[in-house]
Amino acid sequence: MRIDLHTHSTASDGTDTPAQLVRNAAAAGLDVVALTDHDTTRGYAEATAALAELDRGLTLVTGAELSCRLDGVGLHMLAYLFDPDEPELARERELVRDDRVPRAKAMIDKLRELGVPVTWEQVARIAGDGSVGRPHIAEALVELGVVPTVSDAFTPDWLGDGGRAYAEKHELDPFDAIRLVKAAGGVTVFAHPAAVKRGQVVPESAIAALAAAGLDGIEADHMDHDPATRTRLHGLAGDLGLLATGSSDYHGSRKTCVLGEFTTDPEIYGEITRRATGAFPVPGAGGRAGA
CATH class of the missing domain: 3.20.20.140 (Metal-dependent hydrolases)
Structure with missing residues (x-):
């Protein structure tokens, strides 16, 4: 099995x-x-x-x-x-999801300050109907030739925790x-x-x-x-x-x-x-x- x-x-x-x-x-x-x-x-x-x-x-x-x-x-x-449908857990999931868009936009702003010409429109296109997250921004960096793979974007240079373009979001304890x-x-x-x-x-x-x-x-x-x-x-x-x-x-x-x-x-x-x-x-x- x-x-x-x-x-x-x-x-x-x-x-x-x-x-x-x-x-x-x-x-x-x-x-x-x-x-x-x-x-x-x-x-x-x-x-x-x-x-x-x-x-x-x-x-x-x-x-x-x-x-x-x-x-x-x-x-x-x-x-x-x-x-x-349990209301308390559903409410916490919603808080996390709702914070994903402003967080993604904050990371995009940081990337642009670093000279990367990424846009919200590009990331939104990649995310489609999904809950936008760092992998979508990472894929945008791949499209732009900034990094060779999605995994290479998750470093201190870019989107890794505490990295130059990292931004926090609502997260559960x-x-x-x-x-x-x-x-x-x-x-x-x-x-x-x-x-x-x-x-x-x-x-x-x-x-x-x-x-x-x-x-x-x-x-x-x-x-x-x-x-x-x-x-x-x-x-x-x-x-x-x-x-x-x-x-x-x-x-x-x-x-x-x-x-x-x-x-x-x-x-x-x-x-x-x-x-x-x-x-x-x-x-x-x-x-x-x-x-």
Whole structure:
């Protein structure tokens, strides 16, 4: 059973529509895929509808990747199978989304001060109907020949945390995020917690504090973790009683990762579904709901 619990669509900063994502997940031989767009659930309906068109079984796990910050360090919290209509969590997601446009415009202004001829119109075109974010600005920098790849824009020279063109946005305290997701019946997993190539990461003591506050798991197997880091994170998960997941963090053509590049053990997936009470996995035609 192949399970990928971290993907993005055009509802945020991926390049596949939710329907295309579902079709591509099935074509990649996945049995379970989670749709975890940044701070939004807008892709759920389209992704769910696409399941009925498949000629093989695929189960959809609904989720989101919540933008958080702890002691000045940005981090992402994967939330699975929560009630999308729970008002307090919905209100926080809306606050984050609403702050994305002014933040993007502030970063564009900083880039222009650095001599980069990027425009809001260019970034808005790239974002389309998605929630605008740094990857869209990064793609604009690629179009302009400023950097060779999207990943190369996430450095101190450009859009990385604290970088020359970085601007802050509204973000959740991760302890609040855990509380809100649990109140909405969901499960929380700390995404790529040791992705040092993205910038500063929180110490293991902070992960331990989050675990004590109810964090369910950490994403150990991820493209931004080298083999030694993955081994260390699996050990940390064991020490803290956390679930250890694996995921692709697929963004379509915007990043080099591919669907199913890293996967989650079926027993871990089963435990996630057992803990969730806000929503349930959605099996497609001929699909199976998993553990």
